[in-house]
Amino acid sequence: MNTEQSQVNEKSAAEKPVIEIINMHKWYGDFHVLKDINLQVQPQEKIVVCGPSGSGKSTVIRCINRLEEHQRGKIIVNGTELSRDLKNIEKVRAEVGMVFQHFNLFPHLTILENLSLGPIWVRKMPKKEAEELAMHYLEIVRIPEQAKKFPGQISGGQQQRVAIARSLCMKPKIMLFDEPTSALDPEMIKEVLDVMIDLAKEGMTMIVVTHEMGFAKTVADRVIFMDYGEIVEENEPNEFFDNPQHERTQLFLSQIL
Amino acid sequence: MSTNSEVANIKPPAIDVGVLGWVRSHLFNGTLNSIATIFLLLVGVKFIPQFIQWAFIDSVWFTSGQECHEAKGACWSVVTQNIRFNVFGYYPYEHQWRPLVAMIILISMLVYSRDWKKWNRRLGYLWLFALFIMGLLMKGGLFGLVSVESTKWSGLPLTLLLSFFGILASYPLGVALALGRQSTMPVIKAFSVVYIELIRGVPLITMLFMSSVMFPLFLPEGVTIDKVLRAQVAIIIFTAAYVAEVVRGGLQAMEKGQAEAAESLGLNYFQKMRLVILPQALKIVIPPTVGILISAFKDTSLVVIIALYDILNTTKSILNVPEWTGFSTEAYIFVALIYFFFCFSMSRYSRHVEAELEYTTENK
Numbered sequence: 263m264n265t266e267q268s269q270v271n272e273k274s275a276a277e278k279p280v281i282e283i284i285n286m287h288k289w290y291g292d293f294h295v296l297k298d299i300n301l302q303v304q305p306q307e308k309i310v311v312c313g314p315s316g317s318g319k320s321t322v323i324r325c326i327n328r329l330e331e332h333q334r335g336k337i338i339v340n341g342t343e344l345s346r347d348l349k350n351i352e353k354v355r356a357e358v359g360m361v362f363q364h365f366n367l368f369p370h371l372t373i374l375e376n377l378s379l380g381p382i383w384v385r386k387m388p389k390k391e392a393e394e395l396a397m398h399y400l401e402i403v404r405i406p407e408q409a410k411k412f413p414g415q416i417s418g419g420q421q422q423r424v425a426i427a428r429s430l431c432m433k434p435k436i437m438l439f440d441e442p443t444s445a446l447d448p449e450m451i452k453e454v455l456d457v458m459i460d461l462a463k464e465g466m467t468m469i470v471v472t473h474e475m476g477f478a479k480t481v482a483d484r485v486i487f488m489d490y491g492e493i494v495e496e497n498e499p500n501e502f503f504d505n506p507q508h509e510r511t512q513l514f515l516s517q518i519l
Numbered sequence: 520m521s522t523n524s525e526v527a528n529i530k531p532p533a534i535d536v537g538v539l540g541w542v543r544s545h546l547f548n549g550t551l552n553s554i555a556t557i558f559l560l561l562v563g564v565k566f567i568p569q570f571i572q573w574a575f576i577d578s579v580w581f582t583s584g585q586e587c588h589e590a591k592g593a594c595w596s597v598v599t600q601n602i603r604f605n606v607f608g609y610y611p612y613e614h615q616w617r618p619l620v621a622m623i624i625l626i627s628m629l630v631y632s633r634d635w636k637k638w639n640r641r642l643g644y645l646w647l648f649a650l651f652i653m654g655l656l657m658k659g660g661l662f663g664l665v666s667v668e669s670t671k672w673s674g675l676p677l678t679l680l681l682s683f684f685g686i687l688a689s690y691p692l693g694v695a696l697a698l699g700r701q702s703t704m705p706v707i708k709a710f711s712v713v714y715i716e717l718i719r720g721v722p723l724i725t726m727l728f729m730s731s732v733m734f735p736l737f738l739p740e741g742v743t744i745d746k747v748l749r750a751q752v753a754i755i756i757f758t759a760a761y762v763a764e765v766v767r768g769g770l771q772a773m774e775k776g777q778a779e780a781a782e783s784l785g786l787n788y789f790q791k792m793r794l795v796i797l798p799q800a801l802k803i804v805i806p807p808t809v810g811i812l813i814s815a816f817k818d819t820s821l822v823v824i825i826a827l828y829d830i831l832n833t834t835k836s837i838l839n840v841p842e843w844t845g846f847s848t849e850a851y852i853f854v855a856l857i858y859f860f861f862c863f864s865m866s867r868y869s870r871h872v873e874a875e876l877e878y879t880t881e882n883k
Contacts, residue, residue: 329779356785366780369878370798379794380784412878425780432784 279338280305280436280467281326286335288321295321296332297491303436308468310478310499313488314514319471322488323438326469327358340435356384359429363441365421367413373400373424374409380432392431399427403457419450423457430461437461439470475519479503487511584842597846598853601837605853608673608833614665618676621653625679633868635875669747673828675857677747681819681829682861685754686812692755693762694801698792700767711763718760724824726753731825750822758815765807769800802876809869813862830854 281303288296296318303309311319324330325337328344328351337344342354368376377396381387387395400406403423408416413424422442429437439458443451455477462468462481472478478485478499485502487495487510495502495511503519506512530536534543546556577592580599587594598605607615628649632642657676660666672680699711718726730753731746738744773796781791801808820831828836834850837843843850 327783329782352782352785352787355783358783360780360783362776362780364774364776366774366776368777368780368795368799370802370876380786383790383794384785414878428784 278305279303280340281469282336282338283322283326284336284338286325286332286337288318288325288330288332288334295491296325299335299493301486301493303467303469305435306465306467307483308462308466308481309470309484309486310482311469311471311486311488312473312475312478312514313494317488318491319488320440323360323440323469323471326436326438327355327360329360352384356380356432357435359432359434359437361422361425361429361437361439361442363444365413365418365425365445367421367425367428369413372410372412373405373416376413376424377428377431380428384432395431396427399430400424402430402460403427404453417450418446419453422446422450422454426454426457426461436467436469439468439472441471441473443472443474473518475503487514489514584840584846587843587846593849594846595849597837597843597850601843604674605830605833605837605850606675608677608828608830608836609671610673610676611665611667611671614659614667617656617659617664617667618672618674621656622676622679624649624653624656625683633871635872669745672747674833675830677822677827678819678829678831679861680747681751681754681822682816684751685758685815685819688755689758689762689815690808690812692759694766694797696759696763697766697770700763701770715760715763718757719764723754723757723818723821726757727821727825729753746825747827750825750827754815754819757818758811761811761814762808765804765811766801768807769802769804770796772803773800802873805869805873805876809865813865816862816865817858830857 279302281301283299283301286296286299287294299322301309301322311322313319321330325332325344326339328348331346332344339354340357342348344351344354348354367373368379371379374393374396377399378389378392381392381395382389385392397406397409400409403426405416405420405423408420408424413421416424426442442458443454446454451474455474458468458470458477459481468481470477470482482499485497485499486493487502487506487508489510495506495508497507502511503515506515534540547553573592575592577590578595579587579590579592580595582590582594582596583600584594584596587596603612603615607618610618628646632638632646655661655664657672657680658667658669696711696715699707700715702708702711727750730749734749735743777795777799778791781795786794820829822829823832823835831854834854838847838850
C-alpha cells in the first residue's frame with residue numbers, strides 16, 4: 263500500500279460519518295411524516311434541528327435510535343444499519359444517548375439509581391464502580407448533592423440535568439436531544455443549556471432539536487430547518503440566521519426571533 | 520410589642536378546636552352528615568344493647584346442645600364444643616396437632632417475611648424448608664408420622680393451603696399473562712387473550728367441577744391426580760386471569776416515556792420490564808390486586824362443590840348434627856371472624872406495602 267493511498271484511507275476513516283441517513287421516508291398510516299431525509303453526521307459534529315411543530319424534527323431523531331421505525335431508505339448508526347432484521351437494537355441504543363422533552367426519569371428510583379441502572383445492567387459494571395461513575399457525572403452536571411433524592415423531589419431543570427447525566431453514564435458516542443428545554447420554566451433553561459454547551463466543548467457528537475436559537479448560534483456546526491417532513495434548508499449557523507435562503511425559513515425565523 | 524404578644528395569644532374559636540371542634544367537623548359538618556349521624560346513633564341505641572344482651576349476657580359457652588336450646592341468648596357452645604372438628608375437619612383426631620403446627624409455621628413465616636426489603640436468598644431457602652416441613656406434617660409417611668391421605672385434609676388448614684398457594688402462584692402467572700397480552704408476538708398475545716377471556720367467562724364453580732369430574736375422564740386409566748391438587752390448579756388458573764387484567768390496567772397507565780427512556784439506555788425487554796415498568800405498574804394496581812387476592816381467599820370456600828371440606832363446609836356439617844341444628848348464626852359468626860382476620864390482615868398489609876413504596880427519601 264503506497265503512502266498516498268494510505269493517506270486517503272486515513273482521511274476517509276476520519277471523515278466516516280457516525281450517522282448516515284439516506285433517502286429515508288416514514289409514514290404514520292397514510293400520513294407521510296418524513297419525506298426523503300438525507301443527513302450525514304461526522305464525529306464531534308453538533309447539529310441543531312429546528313422547525314415548526316409537527317414538522318417531523320423529533321421523529322427524525324427518534325428514528326436514529328429506533329424508537330420509531332422508518333419504512334424506506336437507510337439509517338446507519340455507528341456502522342450498523344437499522345432494519346427489521348436487526349437482532350440487537352440494544353447494542354446500537356447503548357451507544358446513542360437520548361434526552362427527552364419530559365426528562366423521563368424513573369420515578370421509583372433515586373437519582374443515583376437512575377444513573378447507575380444502565381451501566382450496571384447494560385455494561386455489566388459492578389455496582390460500586392457504576393455508582394462512582396454516576397457521582398462523577400452528577401458532578402459534571404453540578405448536582406452531586408441530590409444523589410439520594412427521588413426525581414419527584416427536585417426541580418425540572420435539575421431533573422433534565424440528571425437525565426443528561428443518565429445518558430452520559432453510558433459513555434455514548436452520540437447524544438440526541440429532543441427539545442430538552444421545552445418543558446422547563448424560563449429560569450431553568452439556562453442551567454440545562456450550560457450543561458449542553460459544556461458537553462459540546464468536550465467534543466460530543468450531538469443532534470439537538472430545539473427552539474433555542476441562541477444555543478444554535480453558539481454551539482452548532484450546522485443548522486437544519488425542517489417543515490412538512492422535509493429538510494428545507496441546511497447551513498452553518500451564521501449564514502442560516504443572517505441569510506436564510508428559503509422563504510419558509512425566513513417566515514419561521516421572523517416568527518421566533 | 521404588646522399588640523404582637525396579644526396577637527400571638529389569640530386562640531382559635533372554641534367551637535373549632537378540642538372535642539367540640541372534632542364533633543362539629545366530623546359528625547355535624549352539613550345537613551346530610553348531621554342526619555346520618557343522628558340516624559346511626561338511633562340505630563346503635565336500638566340494636567347494640569340487644570346484641571350485647573344476646574351475645575354476652577344471656578349466652579351460654581360450654582354446654583351441650585340440649586342446654587343450648589333452653590338458653591335465651593347465643594349458644595357459643597356450638598363453636599366451643601365442636602372447635603376441633605370445625606378447624607381440622609376429618610383429619611384423624613389424634614394427629615390434629617400436625618396441621619396445627621403446620622398452620623403456626625405458615626403464619627409465623629408470613630409474619631416473619633412481612634418486610635419485603637429483607638427478602639433474600641436465605642429467606643427463600645428458609646421458606647423451602649418450612650414448606651417441606653409443612654408438607655411433611657400434613658401428609659406424613661416419613662419419620663414415623665402416620666400417612667394421612669389428602670382427601671382427609673379439611674377445615675382451616677385446607678382453606679389456608681388453597682388460598683396460600685392460590686395467591687402465591689396466580690400472581691406471577693397473572694403478571695406473565697398481562698405481559699403476554701401486550702406482547703408484539705402474535706402467538707403469545709393470542710394465547711394470553713384467549714386464556715384470559717375464556718377463564719373470565721366461566722364461573723369458578725364450573726372450573727372446580729370440571730377439574731373434579733371432567734378432567735379425570737381424559738386421564739389414562741390408572742392415573743389419578745390428587746383431588747386437592749386439581750382444585751388448587753383450578754383456583755390458580757382462575758385467579759391468574761383476573762390478576763392479569765388488573766396488571767394490564769397498570770401497564771397501560773404507564774407513560775410511554777418510561778419505556779422509551781429504558782429502551783434508549785439499551786436495556787432489553789426483560790430488563791426494561793423488571794427494572795422500570797413492572798415496579799411502577801404493579802404499585803399502581805396494588806389496591807385492585809389485593810381485592811382480587813382477597814376474593815380468591817374467600818372463593819376457596821367454593822370447593823364445597825367437589826366435596827372438599829374447607830372451614831365453611833365443616834361448619835355446615837356441624838350444623839347438620841341434630842344436637843346443633845339451629846345455631847347457624849353463632850357458628851357462622853365464628854367462621855366470619857376467621858375469614859375477617861385473614862382478609863383484614865391482607866388488606867392492612869397491602870396498605871403498609873403501598874406506604875413503603877412511596878417515592879420519598881425517608882424510606883431509603
